[in-house]
Amino acid sequence: MEYIYAALVLHSAGKEINEDAVTKVMTAAGIAVDDSRVKALIAALDGVDIAEAIEKSAVAAVAAAPAAA
Amino acid sequence: MEYIYAALVLHSAGKEINEDAVTKVMTAAGIAVDDSRVKALIAALDGVDIAEAIEKSAVAAVAAAPAAA
């Protein structure tokens, strides 16, 4: 999950999520970075509305709880 | 939420979570770090089993989901 977490550090601070930024964050955490995984992450995130996805995850969790009734 | 994500980057890489490490991660992300929030985070995390907290949130989400079916 560390790649995702690193991307979300950037996202939640309003920073751009790119290969260089993710690599820097992970390196600073002392993590050996796998370039191809960073590339894959950035490619996968292309076109993804992260804010919306996060918002949806909240809705889903809350909706699930009462729905459980 | 960026502080917690920084802590999670460290956690998922098996690194120690302390003020210095969190600050480094955030600085690398180009984020102006508020020392007091880092301190508050570290203090709040003291004694907290992060793996368990993550586990619980996942269990809860899953528990809610099938029940919702």
Added chain:
Amino acid sequence: MEYIYAALVLHSAGKEINEDAVTKVMTAAGIAVDDSRVKALIAALDGVDIAEAIEKSAVAAVAAAPAAA
């Protein structure tokens, strides 16, 4: 939680929430105030719509609880 409650005393009475005000409330309650926690609180609340935030159920609270139960 006392720092958060102190902020909510101020909020629900329509008062401004700042370091000084929070410190005063806590001191009046006989609590030894940790300046950096007050600073962290004020920093965290910066830009937050409190009225909206208190209504927005922490998904976590609902989801996390069954595991805790």
Added chain:
Amino acid sequence: MEYIYAALVLHSAGKEINEDAVTKVMTAAGIAVDDSRVKALIAALDGVDIAEAIEKSAVAAVAAAPAAA
């Protein structure tokens, strides 16, 4: 809710909740205190286990769901 939050500031700091203490907290917050509301609060709290009420509020959110079943 300011009266309730004032009581919770005191409770979470392990202080006794009485008319005098609540009044002091609120006055420090710059709130004009209505003595009768403080009295009503203290009277209502008589015999109430606040820790239990707090505990329940976390469980209640969840318990609500199955109860509806």
Added chain:
Amino acid sequence: MEYIYAALVLHSAGKEINEDAVTKVMTAAGIAVDDSRVKALIAALDGVDIAEAIEKSAVAAVAAAPAAA
């Protein structure tokens, strides 16, 4: 709860809810009236839209969650 019910007798009959009116209702019911509780009630109801407040579920925090999501 008798103070609340007394207020609701007045409200549902379209009468003004004030200290005097509540005191009269309760006295007629043979209840020894605590002036400070009556005052507290009137103060608490000040500015409250009673029609709305009686409809809004007190467990709103939970109910509001999905709505707010």
Added chain:
Amino acid sequence: MEYIYAALVLHSAGKEINEDAVTKVMTAAGIAVDDSRVKALIAALDGVDIAEAIEKSAVAAVAAAPAAA
């Protein structure tokens, strides 16, 4: 509902609910009392377990939350 509220003023204060008592409460509230409605109320409540109804309302409050979702 004013007839019901009047009965509940009496009930919650531990007073007997009879025609005379209800009439007094309502008259004190400035409400023109319809004798036959008071009689109907008393007759109807004779077969209603008020404590049970109140108990049920508490359960309903909780149950209502998810239902409102």
Added chain:
Amino acid sequence: MAIYSHHLPQWKRDEVEEIKKLSEEYRLTGLVDLHGIPASQLQQMRRNLRGSAVLKMTRNTLIEHAFNELGGEICRTVEYVDGHSAMIYTNENPFKLYKKLQDTMTKMVAKPGDIAPEDIVVPKGPTGFPPGPIVGTLQQSGIPAAIEGGKVVIRETKTVVKAGEEINAKMADVLSKLDIKPMDVGLSLQIAFYDGTFFEPNTLAIDETEYFNNVVLAAQQAFNLSVNASYPTSTTVATIIGKAVREARNLAVEAAIYEKDVVDLIIGRASRESLAIKALVE
């Protein structure tokens, strides 16, 4: 004897005086219709009312006589007297009396000429009859009876008399054989005079369920008002505290205020958000 012709014999005089005395003694004076109640059941109903109401059966002329002597508002009661009326007395209010009388109602078999109070339905299924001429009797009354497996069965559910229609002799006999009891028989209130007011029976029916539901609603509303207006009572203060605590937790998670009591909730939220993103990129 002629000069005493307008005087009543002693036993009648006693009856009239008793009616007058009861009417003055009890808060409620009413008339009930005894039509169609067999004597045995009437005795049972009387026993059931003992302790709460007094049933007084006498001649209509004596009832009229008594009310005329009483005079005043109450004497209008005589307008409701018919051939099967009896007096009823109680201190309960008329709504309670009505309810009690409703409880005395029992189902009985129909007699020829009775009017169906509701649709009379013969349900499908086996009957207790062995095969025999009963099949023809049933069929003649429009009931689809047949013999199946050595038993008389009714092949489909059938409405045989509609509400308001008269039950003829043949149908009454068939229904009786089938043990169908369509008639409501009991003491039905014709009029009640209570504390100076007349109450017609059609205003006296009470829906207890509705009252129960209204009490539930009122209690709910009072609870809501107490919590929403933050007016704490011993009943609601725990809920109000719970609400305050939830609000504080919501704020803490929403604003990411790193406090010990809520940091696990914040981790949980971050974790869920991360899983949502993970699901999108993998």
